[in-house]
Amino acid sequence: MPSILAKSRCLVVKVGSSLVTNEGQGLDTQAIAHWADQIARLKEMGKQVLLVSSGAIAEGMQRLGWKKRPHALHELQAAAAVGQMGLVQVYETCFRKHGLHTAQVLLTHEDLADRARYLNARSTLRTLLALNVIPVINENDTVVTEEIKFGDNDTLGALVTNLVEADALVIMTDQKGLYSADPRKDPHARLIQEARAGDPELEKMAGGAGSAIGRGGMLTKVLAAKRAARSGAHTVIAWGREPDVLVRLAKGELIGTQLLADETNKVAARKKWLADHLQVRGRLVLDAGAVRALVEEGKSLLPIGVVEASGDFGRGEVVACVDEAGREIARGLANYDASETRRILRQPSSRIEAILGYVDEPELIHRDNLVLL
Numbered sequence: 036m037p038s039i040l041a042k043s044r045c046l047v048v049k050v051g052s053s054l055v056t057n058e059g060q061g062l063d064t065q066a067i068a069h070w071a072d073q074i075a076r077l078k079e080m081g082k083q084v085l086l087v088s089s090g091a092i093a094e095g096m097q098r099l100g101w102k103k104r105p106h107a108l109h110e111l112q113a114a115a116a117v118g119q120m121g122l123v124q125v126y127e128t129c130f131r132k133h134g135l136h137t138a139q140v141l142l143t144h145e146d147l148a149d150r151a152r153y154l155n156a157r158s159t160l161r162t163l164l165a166l167n168v169i170p171v172i173n174e175n176d177t178v179v180t181e182e183i184k185f186g187d188n189d190t191l192g193a194l195v196t197n198l199v200e201a202d203a204l205v206i207m208t209d210q211k212g213l214y215s216a217d218p219r220k221d222p223h224a225r226l227i228q229e230a231r232a233g234d235p236e237l238e239k240m241a242g243g244a245g246s247a248i249g250r251g252g253m254l255t256k257v258l259a260a261k262r263a264a265r266s267g268a269h270t271v272i273a274w275g276r277e278p279d280v281l282v283r284l285a286k287g288e289l290i291g292t293q294l295l296a297d298e299t300n301k302v303a304a305r306k307k308w309l310a311d312h313l314q315v316r317g318r319l320v321l322d323a324g325a326v327r328a329l330v331e332e333g334k335s336l337l338p339i340g341v342v343e344a345s346g347d348f349g350r351g352e353v354v355a356c357v358d359e360a361g362r363e364i365a366r367g368l369a370n371y372d373a374s375e376t377r378r379i380l381r382q383p384s385s386r387i388e389a390i391l392g393y394v395d396e397p398e399l400i401h402r403d404n405l406v407l408l
């Protein structure tokens with residue numbers, strides 16, 4: 036049974052607070068350097084990697100000399116803001132040695148539920164990957180408190196996995212994987228090597244956090260795997276201090292627990308997401324060439340192929356694409372709002388900047404955000 040990471044091209048790697056901060060003793064720069072070395076090797080193997088790193092609060096508490104985790108949310112938020120500086124400094128320094136740039140990306144769950152922000156986050160992350168930069172992602176703790184209460188970067192890891200449609204989510208933690216029961220409490224607990232993501236039995240095995248630093252425990256990891264599987268991504272839960280864990284997994288060695296997704300879900304999941312979540316806000320009439328490009332050639336929709344736009348839609352909202360006879364052929368998320376669309380329709384994409392004064396994407400609807408009916 037080989038590791039599914041061998042054939043995964045795009046990975047989201049999540050590292051938890053207890054690992055990053057050595058159980059709250061301050062940032063473990065050696066461990067971070069070791070992950071950076073491994074990620075650099077994954078890049079050489081042709082993989083794309085995004086990092087979701089916790090540890091801001093734990094590092095902030097250390098920097099502020101706080102021995103006990105405060106209860107007041109605003110104090111936790113302040114600690115996160117202080118600690119985040121340390122986190123990004125260390126990541127940037129470690130990756131720099133490999134000639135790689137990092138980028139700080141702070142997100143909230145709400146950002147990813149909002150259509151326009153979802154599109155913005157997605158295109159920024161994709162652009163960073165295309166530029167060979169390693170995004171270092173954490174929650175934006177200054178503006179939200181819900182996440183701090185639950186302390187749950189596992190969910191953020193899954194949301195990012197869905198967002199960029201990564202092939203796998205790797206959750207690195209302080210245990211060797213998911214056990215049949217919390218190994219801190221049950222010495223007979225056995226390691227689960229492989230299971231189906233979303234299997235309800237897993238939720239019964241997983242307990243809360245075992246350390247004073249980690250927050251979510253195994254349950255949030257199992258639920259994150261379930262969520263990642265919705266976009267067809269597999270999840271691996273492994274011990275972050277296992278020597279060369281990422282490289283060995285990428286070479287096919289089975290380490291920790293792998294929770295498999297049904298890959299046939301990948302396209303279906305996206306279609307379902309579009310169908311379930313979104314209301315049609317506008318309508319685009321496509322000329323025959325654009326209809327052919329979408330239906331037969333699997334291409335994106337460019338403004339030049341649109342002859343009419345109606346409705347009052349914003350960037351990121353769903354529009355129906357109809358042919359000149361009025362038959363709906365596709366639905367997708369518009370990259371430009373209704374008034375902008377009306378100004379650029381029938382125009383080549385190279386003219387967008389001259390007309391609008393800026394250019395977001397050359398496509399009106401990107402292929403990835405388009406579902407044929």
Ligand SMILES: Nc1ncnc2c1ncn2[C@@H]1O[C@H](COP(=O)(O)OP(=O)(O)O)[C@@H](O)[C@H]1O
Pocket residue numbers: 050051052053054089207208209210212213214215216217218219240241242243244245246248249250251252253254
């Ligand atoms: N079934 C289980 N298998 C493994 N660990 C478990 C299980 N149930 C609960 N845990 C606890 O979950 C902890 C990992 O979660 P957490 O402390 O939140 O780490 P992180 O900071 O990496 O997210 C482990 O240290 C362990 O005590």
Ligand SMILES: N[C@@H](CCC(=O)OP(=O)(O)O)C(=O)O
Pocket residue numbers: 050051052053088089090091092093115173174176183186187188189248249250251252
């Ligand atoms: N965003 C916060 C909290 C995240 C958190 O505790 O997550 P985790 O350690 O992965 O369970 C931080 O960076 O400290």
